[in-house]
Amino acid sequence: MDITQILLAAQSPDGNLRSAAEGNIKQFQEQNLPNFLLSLSVELSNDERPPESRRLAGIILKNSLDAKDSAKKELLTQQWVSLDHSIKLQIKESLLITLGSSVGDARQTSSQVIAKIASIEIPRREWQDLIAKLLSNMTQPGASVPLKQATLEALGYVCEEIPPEHLEQDQVNAVLTAVVQGMNQTELSSEVRLAAVKALYNALDFAESNFANEMERTFIMKVICDTAVSKEVEIRQAAFECLVAIASTYYVHLDPYMQTIFNLTANAVKGDEEPVALQAVEFWSTICEEEIELQEEYEGSDDANSTVNYRFIEKALPSLVPMLLETLLKQEEDQEQDDNAWNISMSGGTCLGLIARTVGDAIVPLVMPFVEANITKPDWRCREAATFAFGSILDGPSLEKLAPLVQAGLDFLLNTMNDPNSQVKDTTAWTLGRVFELLHSPCSTNPIISNANLPRIMAVLLESSKDVPNVAEKVCGAIYFLAQGYEDAEPASSLLTPYLPNVIAALLTAADRGDMTHVRLRASAYEALNEIATRRSKAICRLCCVVYCSATVHEEAMLAIGALAYATGPDFVKYMPEFFKYLEAGLQNYEEYQVCSISVGVVGDICRALEDKILPFCDGIMTVLLKDLSNSQLNRSVKPPIFSCFGDIALAIGENFEKYLPYAMPMLQGAAELLVVLDQNDEDMVDYGNQLRRGIFEAYSGILQGIKGAKAQLMIPYAGHLLQFTEAVYKDRSRDESVTKAAVAVLGDLADTLGPISKDLFKSHLFHVEFLRECLDLDDEVRETASWTQGMINQAIVS
Template sequence: MTKPDAPPSLKQATLDAIGYVCEEISPKDLEQDQVNAVLTAVVQGMNHVENSSGVRLAAVKALYNALDFAETNFQNESERNYIMKVVCETAISKEADIRKAAFECLVSIASTYYDLLEPYMQTLFELTANAARADEEQVALQAIEFWSTICDEEVAIQEDAEESGDVSSACHFHFIEKALPLLVPMLLETLLKQEEDQDEDDGIWNISMAGGTCLGLVATAVKDAIVPLVMPFIEGNITKPDWHSREAATFAFGSILEGPSVEKLAPLVHAGFDFLLNATKDQNNHVRETTAWALSRAFEFLHSPTSGVSVVTNANLPHVIEIMLTSIKDSPNVAEKICGALYFLALGYENAGSMSSVLSPYFGQLVSALLATADRSDSNNSRLCASAYETLNEIVRCSSIADTLNMIVLLLQEILKRLNQTFEFQITSSEDKEKQSDLQALLCGVVQVILQKFSNCDDKSVIIQFADQIMVLFLRVFSCDSSNVHEEAMLAIGALAYATGPEFVKYMPEFHKYLEMGLQNFGAYQVCCVSVGVVADICRALDDEVLPYCDAIMSALLKDLSSPELHRSVKPPILSCIGDIALTIGEHFEKYVPYTVPMLQGAAELCSRMDLPDDDSTEYKNELRRSIFEAYSGILQGVKNSKSELMVPYASHIFQFAELVLRETSRYS
């Protein structure tokens, strides 16, 4: 790159190589003079006078990957000014792919160097506004993404300040608030650029979707201030003959429901609620779909019966249910959004105590409608089936067991019948196999929720009545090769163990081998993690009757802990589970102590050596520490009555560990 006579092909290949290297290595791998050399080469490559378009594109992409290395350079005002000047000039190149790459750089700069952007915001607004309004879609999308990124940064700053209680120390420049009068109209314009055949299911992201998403982020960032800027747009477009206008107005309405206060939104939503319900009958499919989505947002953020603030009242609930039951028969894309609306409608009643019984009169109709929706053959979109079953789960969770017990029993019978039928599917392709396992996973999920519901009943006879049938089906599920369905089946078995208590022991001779397989499933660590949770459920259910299986279980758990293949997220649950086992079997844990305590000491040593570069690492370290304490606590309580001397040799280490944690400021309270 420093040779003036280097051919364009060599320059382009060199910049590609620099970009790939920067993508793969860490910023700490380069000395500052090396970073300077990289940036010099890249910026030279972006020169539009000296280089071909291929070289310039490679240079912009290389810069994108090198931005993480440039912290020192960005702290230097003259160097930062030069980098920003070159990127902004590149953002108005005549080639669209180069403009797109330049805006991608600006998005990354917004995320990485937010606190240094203030001198450039006027220029950046003009660049992004022009691109969003008039440039090619691939460029416009990145221009909108720039503002979405600024929103993300400012929301994160606000949340951190609220958590710490020190708002004054937050480096918050309020870019969104300052740009609001110009930014919101620009985003509202994008909402009117829908495509005639747009469909979220095809995975294609367009300007309208990006603008609406950004508008929602703006609402989260500035809260009440956005409402007066958006309402005139909604009121001016909601009844226009052109469907683009009606859909855009509805999209805008739904987008701003998260962020502003309930006091600010409630009057507006109450005033427009009936209009929204009626719009589910709009002649245009896109409008109906967006209306259903807006209703789900209204139920999510403005439906809290216990707080006394809700768009749904006892007076309008029958009409709301009627609309939902009619609209769920609409086209698959609308039906999926209606499932979402029903989900949040039910969720509002989940912790409402006696108020949950207000849905009881509609329980049977809702269940029938959701089962029919899950069975629809007019949709290739598996999300509709999944949405129907997930919503069904929420309907069951929020239901009043006293009012709906008989109907839930009938539902359980229907779900078990459906699960049994999945084994009769003709499997002729990998796609068929995937559909079968996905459906089995969904059905196992419903069974789990029903079992959890029955667990709250004093009368366990219903569960005992179906337990054998449930367990036979679950064991058949384990013969299928799918980690997704194994995870759901394990969760459901945990619920069955909790619900049946000591009665579960009769299933252990057959089930324990699948449990051990789950505990050793390093490849699908979610299954391994869930299996660990099931061990804890079984311990609580069986008490000391779990003893015959403890050797194999403890062997698997200790093998997990010593394996380098184990995903780190599984380690804390395993340590906590060991505490559960020790607490359950008491003095019989003696033979595992010599193998277990060194593992706990090793985990404690790992905690003391861990770097904490980010919040995730800190959270994991605290989670690991908490699980070590839970393991020690379970062991100590388990052996205290008859074998307390077992832990005397380890007492000083336990005290040292406790003291170390108490001295650290990053611990949980």
């Protein structure tokens, strides 16, 4: 078996060749795993083999040693452990040889595979000479640049893969020595120096005792700081990544080096390439996180001012904050449109927020002059940066410090929601959300939101929910926090009650917009709806009161309840006893037929939300719906949605719909017969006829899918009439495309539910053959439905 040819064939564009090769690889692996792995390692190490076969050999070899799934990983580990020692030795020697290959991909893959094997063997006290062998590559006379680079990468990967306790201290010392030497400016190859810095990053967890030793620590820190001003961007970035890791792992040892590090980070932030500047800011964010954790750990204890907390942020504050404020002015155009955007401006704002949490009130006088100086400037970057700065420092300082500023600036923020620049509006909406999240407390003696300013706030939020998607998303978030702030704040929570129908209608509109290119808007709108529904149990009752008491807005309130049911899901059942009487009243509102129609739609929403949990209420709902169909006073436009609603109910309660079949099916058949006498010359009647047909088909589809299973035979008596009706619709050229799709779907549901029982029915009603053929010329959706239906019918006929 020529492994090279098989590996090449496994990458062939010819599907047959590729499939055969993959089968051969699997067979070889299953029948002779030791030789399979050995062959792969030999292929990888052989510079005379094609790069393509070597690359795949390395990938398969690596995947034969490790997996994300823990159970599979353990299985692969045991397979390796059980291999013959001589085979493992040959594989490892091949891998070490490959580190000197002339092909970069082979070297890198080999270093990764070496680390995978090390992660299995070193904890078992095996391959104890690996580190020594790798280090010998660094010290041997005339070692090539590729060999040193690959060796350093292998050392880094090994350190990444194995826990620190599995390397002896003398091995750690030797690794650190080799790595630091590789970082030295006397090393002419930038590739080697970059590999050395990355290896040091992975080795830092092993260096605890080295950092405890002042002389060794100072030497390591000097090398890193020197490397942070290298001429190569990638090397500078990697050096700052090391400083970030040290800030987290060795915070307590940093004091003597902080002035040097501040100078390095300041220079990087002000003038270096963005990847380097981002890591420089990240250093200070990490210091913040360490000091916040220390404050929380020692809060309330006698050690609150423990010497463990060096208060680096507090000491650097006068210089650090101005440096970060300048980064806020370096926005990218349209950055708010990109969910994955991360740049120096966003990084600086995040760091400011962490500083605010670290030092509290002390940050306010350093930031507010910047806000005041830039908030009204003509340049949108200045206005956006000022708003971002203000929003970033709202978590940390005391309410007493911030409240006067927010109260003075709230109206300005609301006005800024009309700014001509979308990015400014986006940041302003985010800032309003932060105000409501962090400072909105109705029970406080001097609340941010009051009777006086709430109408203006609500008017701005409702209007801005119609803005471009990224702005509307932040507005929905602001509504979420505004509603959350009123939670359990009786009687203040009643202040929000008059706005509920309009708020929920606005959120529903935002969630259902046609310009839905910004997927987070829908999520944000539904989160706000869910907050109102699930955290404010009285919201439903209040909306019910609106439905009952206010004839002018109860349509919106009904729509809002449907949206709340969708957002709340099965938990909505706890509101049903209270809500049902209002729903029942809506379903019987014959005079205001729009309310009745919307109420029917809400029944569908609730069915989808509750599924079979709606069963206790179905008798009442079905009784009212059947009465509606018989009521001559009810506007005819409500009747098609009622039939669709039968389908929703059947889908929700499944075979429990059996008890309603004797009542629902005659209604469907009667409506089908009514269609025969409709005036085909009246456009309105044709349109109504199509609505009615669609409603009938949707009812049949829902009932067929709901009854499917053990009680499918219950639909046999109605199947013949359904096929006759469908054939009549097929022959009627006034049907629209939505009716065509619904008719085709119901044929598939009939075949799917009745299975072989429907064979004779379809053989005696052959219109479906031509009907489905016609559908092939229609739009994709109808064509896909027709294809599925054809499959269901074929399955029923041949079984």
